Amino acid sequence: MKFTTLLASAAMVLGLGGAALADGHEKTKVGFVYVGPVGDGGWTYEHDQGRLAVEAEFGDKVETVFVENVAEGPDSERVMTQMALDGADLIFTTSFGYMDPTNNVAAKFPDVKFEHATGYKRLHPNVSTYSARFYEGRAIQGHIAGKMTKSNVIGYIGSFPIPEVIRGINSAYIHAAKVNPDVEFKIIWVYTWFDPAKEADAAKVLIEQGADVVLQHTDSTAPQAAAQEAGGVITFGQASDMGQYAPFPRVSSIIDDWAPYYIARTQAVMDGTWESKDTWDGIGAGMVGIGEISDAVPEDVKAEALAMKAALADGSYHAFTGPLNKQDGSPFLAEGETADDGTLAGMNFYVEGIEGDIPQ
């Protein structure tokens, strides 16, 4: 009891501190909790670029703090609480596993705003969730991959069999099969987001099995290096541009660009207009960036890919447009129908044509 009272009073003091903000007397303090090191060159790196963009945008009006390598679970809960106690006004928690801890801490600090990446729980009015429609980028990759493969075998390095990753596989497959009905996907699950050794092994196995395109849903550049070594294999950068492997094997990339969102939400806290919501933005809003398509891609394919990017951005095309069947042959989407966000968010099946089972 004593503890909760203490926390509540601390929160109240902070709340008062926060109230002073609207007058512009105090800096807005923005905290970031990272699951990996900022130097990972992928997921956490891009979130940190977002943090730096917030600093660049607001200058002296903000103070940002971050803690990296924070394990999911009680450690993350402690770090978030600590940031809130230290007077943070807005805290971005940037890993799926921070979902319950974020909501637990949000309950204790009603005046601090929390933003949880890639989750779905918003149990308190001071919690928002946000994620990016990476599957839009996967559609473009699938198109390029389907056009460029000669062996008709496309390798895919999956991290964990969760909806986010399955959605990407489906989106890439749909668009590869659309331009190349003979295409075959080989999927290897590595059960990690970042492990260069495992990723390199997976890439080598896929290449040995005849894949001349390797797509990855993991964050290291190891698959790029493996493809470069093998020669004649194309890859795509993941999370960040991985431009050091351009123009070949890396022919394009999906880039997470959190900067516009982080700036907008920080602005909302400054203006007092922040409210709880779920954001799921794609290419259109600039949350998903498509890295430069290199000259290794034929001109006509590049033009088609850019046209698709434009259509995805303005909403005239949806990456999941029927007719589509599920893997077992049952109907998924009728002619012209597009998948709703609920189905996409919980996607746990392959579309027709992909072989193999989703591991359970």
Added chain:
Amino acid sequence: MIRIEARPQPSALMAYATPVLAVVLTMIFGGVLFAVLGKDPLEAIATIFWEPIFGEFAFFYRPQLLIKGAPLVLIAIGLALGFRAGIWNIGAEGQYIVGAICGAGAGLAFYPTESVLIFPLMVLAGALGGWAWAMIPAVLKVKFGTNEILVSLMLVYVAEQLLASMSLGLLKNPEGFGFPGSRNLQQYGSAHNAEIIAGTGMHWGVVAALIAVIFAYVLLTRHRLGFAIRVTGEAPRAAKFGGVNPARLVLFCLGMSGLLAGLAGMFEVSGPSGQISIDFNVGYGFTAIIVAFLGRLNPLGIVAAGLLMALTYIGGDIAQSQLGLPAAAIQVFQGMLLFFLLALDVLTNYRVRFGTAEVA
């Protein structure tokens, strides 16, 4: 000229002085490291060691010390028993994972029934799970003479795969929208390892750790088995002549350390962590090895060492957020602690002499 010579007897004074000396040296060299990174070394050291215990928000951090320290102490106590007898269980991390899976599984099997029997059953299941996982290297060693260091370590990676499989399959939350991870036990009253007194951080895992410390202390100082452990470690041949059965000792020591690690995992998953997830384990099983040696394999020393390690973790995270120290610097700092401790061990068995060697 400086030289070192063997002591006729290990120095009792040095055995106690070296841990303190190691901490002091770590502070000095850590301070140099922080200074090179452009931070005020005194402020950084104070943030790590002072802030969590006596700082403004100590009311929050002190309970966190127990939450972070309890699993470390519980595991380290078990490891110390084996280490004293020269039986090297390096796989506590795996036993911790399996204990958590069994404990959580036992609880979730009854969801949503509420009963006071569920939690004790989970404790039993967690202990048994950890014990059984440790019995694999134990039986293999006794029967086939395999090396328990390798087998127990390799089983950590097996346990991690098992954990991923459980998070994605058997124990997956049916209401989790297909995302990996079990139900949150914090929201299941009968299975929740809640704080016994709110706000103190005192949960059943802390109680179990204290009981384990007392039992280990009595065992080692007063019991025949404890004597056998110590003799086997210090003079294996004498132990053999003294009628100590090495096979039984291996089974006991590995089984006991597995059991305690399993308990630690079970208390963690049902309390501070709340759920089985792919990234549930955060390295307590490995850190506990450091804790065991830092505490001189002595139960009371381990309590102090566990709290000290917890302090560096909590203080380290505060230093990251408040001073912008990189996580890697904190890890180097923790690594220094073990390095100095092991390096200074030489002083226990040897003495440093200045001046020229005397001619005998």
